[in-house]
Amino acid sequence: MTDGRELNDAIRELPRSIDPPADLWPEIAAAIDRRARSRRRAATVGVLAAAAAVSLFVAIDRGRDRAHNLDARWAAGIERAAMPTAAPTLMPPTAEPAPALADLIPGEAQLRLAANELSGAYDRRRPLLDRELLAVYEENLGIVDAAIDRSRAALVERPDDPHLQRVLDRAYHHKLSLLRRASSRETTR
Amino acid sequence: MSGSCSVAIALAVFALALSTTAFAAPPPVEPPVRTKPAPADVVVEVELGEVDLEVEGWAKAKIEVDEDIAAGWTARLEKDGDRFVVRIDGPPGIPTGGTLKLRVPKGAELLITARTGDVRGVNLHGRAAVASISGDVEISGPATRVEVATTSGEVRLDGANGRVDVETVSGNLALSRIKGELRAQSVSGDIEIGKAQLDRLQLMTVSGDVEVAGELRKGPHGIDTNSGDVRVTLPRNLALRILVSSFSGEINDGFAEPPSRHRGSYRRDLGKGGGTLEISMFSGDVTLAPRAPG
The missing domain is CATH 1.20.5 (Single alpha-helices involved in coiled-coils or other helix-helix interfaces)
Structure with missing residues (x-):
């Protein structure tokens, strides 16, 4: 106790x-x-x-x-397509590195680079396209590529021809414009 | 006894009221708004999808929507800020088709998106912008601004008076009686321009053929194509300097007496003091032709 x-x-x-x-x-x-x-x-x-x-x-x-806004799109013009945009530059390279080609027109390497990046975006978009639309894009990309090839071939023979330089430049811009459209969600869904 | 009677009556009244409520017709479903007053320069946005659109400009200060759309789909007219939006509503996953009919003040600004649906506009005096994938586009009236972008749809414009921009991949373009400025671009689609009165013309194709008939004033004007053929038909009394450059194509001059053929670079002066038309191509042929009298 x-x-x-x-x-x-x-x-x-x-x-x-x-x-x-x-x-x-x-x-x-x-x-x-x-x-x-x-x-x-x-x-x-x-x-x-x-x-x-x-x-x-x-x-x-x-x-x-x-x-x-088509007005803005037109105002931007195909010239803007020549510049790599933010979205494509974020994408990993998908194409095999092409053999280096000498520039036949000023800035041709940049035009090719932009085309490669847009081609990558288009390749990712392709499985989502319906057959008819895909056929239209494939056929017309073939037409543009053929135009680039023959213009380049002519320019190799006559490298100082300003007319051929312009023709090649236009062909590239057609390709960029077409690829932009073919890889855009708004114009392919 | 009287108490139980009152309760029975009250229950009967309650049951009657309940049954009346239960079997009453459901409240009427409010139909989509189909007509709205609108200012003359109202902006109207239309999302079509697979449905066709017939739009007409009228003198009334209102918008009216009518429809003939299948599979339970319906058109709805809504105000969104300063603009009106026409949407097609319906069960998801079920394809639809049919025609949406729209009447707008003739000076309205139209912003139209479509996939496979065709667009037909008449008596349009304001701005019309159409973005389509494979639908055809046909617009008539003295629109001050027309912009069309399509992948494979055909485009027909008539009577625009201001500025016209058209872009297509494979669709053919038929543009008539355009006044003002015209820019058109295609890859393989042909471009045909008739009865034009243009202060500025810019055309570009890769393989599409180009035909231009009309008056080219001021300028500078330009036609660029890689392998497409070009035919330009002009009045004899027009003042215009034409410069043609082609790598391998043939240049046919119908203004010469007699008509002549050339290769490489060529110049043809019509009158004095006019604008300039520059035609640049790789392998296509060029024909310069005087407009037939009358």
């Missing part, structure tokens, strides 16, 4: 709370800091992801608007 009372007294004298030992605190503080930073990072990533998603949807939406 006496032992029990003494035990109770001893318990009552125990402190209600104690501070952690000073040497443990740096680890806990570091852990809290790490978790807080992790949460901030996660929040930042989330915000960035959300912003990216919004930007993507806005871009898609604007793309649809642009597709509807």
Whole structure:
């Protein structure tokens, strides 16, 4: 009985709370800091992801608007097609590297590069096209490629002929314009 | 007794009311809005898909939609901000066909998208922009701005007075009585221009043939083709300098007395002080012909 009372007294004298030992605190503080930073990072990533998603949807939406605006498309002209656009440059190269050809007109390498990138986009689009539409694009791409080939062949013989240079340049621009149309969701769905 | 009678009457009234409600005709389904007042220069957007469109410009300040569409589909006219949108609604996955008939103020601006549906517009005085895949497009009236882009559809325009831009892959273009500026491009589609009065003409094809008949003023005008043939028919009294460059094609000059044939580069001056028409090609033949009297 006496032992029990003494035990109770001893318990009552125990402190209600104690501070952690000073040497443990740096680890806990570091852990809290790490978790807080992790949460901030996660929040930042989330915000960035959300912003990216919004930007993507806005871009898609604007793309649809642009597709509807034929005026802008015409104003852009086939000349714009010569410039690699943002979307194709994000795509991995799909075509085998062609043997290097000497430029017969200024910027021919860039025209070929743009055509290769658009061809990659078209190749990915092809399985989704119905047979008739695919036939139209295949036939006309063949026509344009033949025009490029014969214009190039003539230009090899007469490399300084400005008329042939213009003919070849036009043929490339026809190809870019056609590939842009053939690889566009708006004009093939 | 009187208490139980009252309860019975109350129950009977309640049951009657309940049955009346249960068997009453369902509330009428509001039909899609088919007519709306609209300003003269209203913008109307039409999404066609496989359905054909007949659109007519009229003098009334309103839009009216009528339809003959199969398989439970229907057309709906909605206001979206400042513009009106005509949509075809129906069960998904079920193909549809038929014709949508639309009347708009004749100065309206039309923005039309189609896949296989044909578009036929008459008496259009404003702007008409049509994006199609394989549907044919036919537009008449003094539209101030016409823009058509199609892959394989045929395009026929008549009477536009302003600026016309047409782009196709394999569809043929027949453009008549166009006044103002005209730009057209195709890969294999032929381009035929008749009775034109143009301040500026720009045509480009790869293998498509080109025929131009009319008056070419001011300029500069240009015709580019790789292997297509070109025929230009002009009035004898027109003032125009024609410059032709061809790698391997033949140049036939019907203005010369007697008519002559040439290769390479060639120049023909008609009158003095006019514009310039430059024809550039690789292997196609060129024919310059005077318009027949009358």
